[in-house]
Structures are given as C-alpha cells and as structure tokens.
Amino acid sequence: MKIGIIIGSVREGRFGEAVGKWVLEGAQARGSENFDYEIIDLLEFNVPLLTSGVVPGAANKQYDDPNVQAWSKAIDGVDGFVFVTPEYNHGVPGPMKNAYDSLGSEWFRKPVGFVGYGASNAIRAIEQWRQIVSNFAQIDVRNQVELSIFADADEEGFAPGERRAGELEGMLNSLEEAVTIMNR
Ligand SMILES: Cc1cc2nc3c(=O)[nH]c(=O)nc-3n(C[C@H](O)[C@H](O)[C@H](O)COP(=O)(O)O)c2cc1C
Helix, strand or coil: CEEEEEECCCCCCCCHHHHHHHHHHHHHHCCCCCCEEEEEEHHHCCCCCCCCCCCHHHCCCCCCCHHHHHHHHHHHCCCEEEEEEECECCECCHHHHHHHHCCCHHHCCCCEEEEEEECCCCHHHHHHHHHHHHHHCCCEEEEEEEEECCCCEECCEECCCCCHHHHHHHHHHHHHHHHHHHCC
16 A cells, blocks of 8 residues: 655745655655555646636546646555645645645545644644545544654754654554555
C-alpha cells in the first residue's frame, strides 16, 4: 500500500519542504513491509485556481486542465496521506485547499494523518483540515505532529525537537492501521 506525503506549501523558501523530507525519512526508517511512502509536492503540480464549470466531484476524474489531470493521477495512485500543512491566518493554506477542492473521488475514504507547523504549531489549521476531509469520508487519525517554526528550528532551518520523532511514529502507526483497515 502506498502513502503520499503531501507538501502543502508552494512558497519560495518554504519551511515545509524540509518537514516533508523529515516525514519521508522517518516513514522509511520504520521499514514497514506493507507500506511505500512517497512525497507528493504540490509545488511540482502548479494546480490552477479552480475555475472549471464542472464540479470536481462530478468530473469522473476527467479534467480539462493537464496540471489538474496530473494532480489527479498522483492523488489517485496512493491509499492514504500525510498532509504536511502550514497554518496561514489561523486556517488551512489557500493553495493547498484549492488543490484539495480541485479533485473529487481521488480522496474518497483514504485515511489521512497530519503534520502541521507554524508560529503557533498549526493546531487550528489541522482542526480545519479534519472538518474538510470529512466531506470525502476520509478517516483522520487522532495522533498528529504539531511543529513550531521557532522551537523546532535552529539557525540553519528545520531542526525537530527530541520528542518529535516519537510523535511522528505514533501518527504513522495510526495511519498505517487505518489504511490497512480500509483496504481489507
Ligand atoms: C500568509 C501567511 C499567514 C500566516 N499566518 C499564520 C498563522 O495564522 N499562524 C501561524 O502560526 N503562523 C502563520 N504564518 C507563519 C507561518 O507559519 C510560517 O511563515 C511558515 O514558515 C509557513 O510555512 P511555509 O514556509 O512552508 O509556507 C503565516 C504565514 C503566511 C505566509
């Protein structure tokens, strides 16, 4: 089974890229026999603002825009997700929400775990994501990683605190369990 680690920031100099790589390394170090992890970097897809007249949930995975089609294929190709999400203005980041809204059944019933980061640890953004993903009946695992761009950083950038690896482990345990159950 495959789990996609979605890097949700597309900003120049983004903090999120290092976080996504850390999640991938932590996931691969687990050596789970049944799971392959891959990064799905939103920046690489250049998903346009949703302007299509067809509601994505009714598009049957057929999109006019080639970038949306490629995004659809990437999301369709995995069984579960880690959302690596910043918090912008006390909420979910706009580009990532737009990318979420641009698809439909590609998300359906696929479990999701959250690694949030921000000046105040992205707890609000994660809570908002939990509400959003319920529309596609995605199980959202309770364990989450709440990173601080201050406490989990040094002069060189992202530097996760000691207890973060264990928190990531706990979230991934729950996520793998949920994905296993959904694929029975
Ligand atoms: C538009 C914008 C709004 C932000 N709002 C918040 C916020 O509400 N809460 C917070 O903790 N951090 C906030 N921040 C700070 C971000 O957490 C920080 O810039 C982080 O590095 C953003 O992730 P990124 O660099 O991967 O895009 C905001 C940053 C931006 C760009």
